[in-house]
Amino acid sequence: MPIQAMSTGLPQPLTEALRRNAARQSSSAAAPVEGPTFAGALDNALRSVSASQNEATRLAESFQSDPASVNLEDAMVAMQKAQIGFQSATHVRNRLVSAYTDIMNMQV
Numbered sequence: 001m002p003i004q005a006m007s008t009g010l011p012q013p014l015t016e017a018l019r020r021n022a023a024r025q026s027s028s029a030a031a032p033v034e035g036p037t038f039a040g041a042l043d044n045a046l047r048s049v050s051a052s053q054n055e056a057t058r059l060a061e062s063f064q065s066d067p068a069s070v071n072l073e074d075a076m077v078a079m080q081k082a083q084i085g086f087q088s089a090t091h092v093r094n095r096l097v098s099a100y101t102d103i104m105n106m107q108v
Contacts, residue, residue, distance in 0.1 A: 011100065045092075049085040056082040 056078040063070040 011097065013104070042092075046089060049082070049089050052078070052085050053082040 056075070059070055059075040059078045063072060063075045
């Protein structure tokens with residue numbers, strides 16, 4: 001998964017560190033990590049948010065094209081779930097950036 005600074009809103013040094021880490025992981029011959037990882041959990045969460053947004057969009061478009069085919073309540077609930085998921089993902093991103101900034105401002 002390519003990391004792009006413009007699409008993530010992350011600071012450039014953090015993006016570069018993530019790229020170096022990804023390159024190091026792909027080139028290292030270390031044993032695979034057992035169990036779930038933070039990166040895997042974050043990836044799954046973002047995929048879930050994306051899927052809920054896609055489902056909400058599909059239901060809204062279906063309702064617009066043929067109101068009898070989709071229940072309005074289902075479309076509205078799906079849209080609210082997608083909005084809450086997106087807001088949660090935004091808060092997590094903001095906390096990560098804040099933690100990175102705090103770490104970078106620490107004196108060694």
